[in-house]
Amino acid sequence: MAKFSDQERRLLREIQRDASLSLAALAERCGMAQSTLWRKVQEFEAAGLIRGRVALLDPARAGCKLTVLAAVSLRDHKEETVAGFAQLIHRHGEVVECFATSGAMDYWLKIRVADVEAYEAFMTHSLLRSPHVRELHSTFVLKELKATTELPLP
Numbered sequence: 001m002a003k004f005s006d007q008e009r010r011l012l013r014e015i016q017r018d019a020s021l022s023l024a025a026l027a028e029r030c031g032m033a034q035s036t037l038w039r040k041v042q043e044f045e046a047a048g049l050i051r052g053r054v055a056l057l058d059p060a061r062a063g064c065k066l067t068v069l070a071a072v073s074l075r076d077h078k079e080e081t082v083a084g085f086a087q088l089i090h091r092h093g094e095v096v097e098c099f100a101t102s103g104a105m106d107y108w109l110k111i112r113v114a115d116v117e118a119y120e121a122f123m124t125h126s127l128l129r130s131p132h133v134r135e136l137h138s139t140f141v142l143k144e145l146k147a148t149t150e151l152p153l154p
Contacts, residue, residue, distance in 0.1 A: 002049075002154065007032055009153050011040055012049075016150040019053040056149065064112035067141035068119050070127070071105035075134040085132040094122050105137070116140075 004012065010030045014021065027034040044050040059065065074081050089098045089109070097110035113119045119138070127133055 004153060008040065011037060012044070012153055013150070015041070015050065015053075020055075059112055063114050066113050066115050066119060067144065068109075068111040068113065069139045069141065070109040070111055070123075071137040071139075072107040072109060072127070072133055073104070073135040074106045074132055077106075081132045085130070088126070088130050088132065092122070092126055094118075105135075 007030055011026065011032065014026055014029050021029070023034045023038055026032075027037045030037060032040070041050065059067070072085075074085055085107070089095050094111050094113050095109050096112050099108045100106065101108055111119065111122070113122060123136065123138065127136055
């Protein structure tokens with residue numbers, strides 16, 4: 001487990017909340033000198049702790065109102081099947097998250113689309129036509145109670 005100082009935790013929390021803050025604003029919020037803060041950010045990036053900085057869009061305003069959680073079972077677990085499924089997932093922007101899991105299903109996908117018709121088209125023409133997919137179960141999200149990209153820091 002990573003160990004962070006109080007200042008490092010404050011810095012990482014602030015960056016997770018708003019990566020567009022200036023160095024001066026971050027330094028003020030974290031109680032650090034700008035030069036120290038800049039070095040820390042560089043260290044975190046070099047170490048791979050900070051993987052990137054992005055803008056988070058509102059899904060509904062971006063035309064992706066519907067969220068679907070899809071459980072996928074593969075036809076088999078041969079290397080070619082797993083690799084083919086991974087390629088399929090990476091080709092489709094509708095799949096915003098994909099997890100290999102233990103249990104009855106091999107993968108869980110988080111899919112964002114405009115509406116039920118868009119999901120039905122994606123499911124029918126992409127997922128179910130794949131020779132790698134044996135079974136697919138879809139669950140439609142009715143309400144999102146919490147959505148965050150912030151990690152809880154120890």
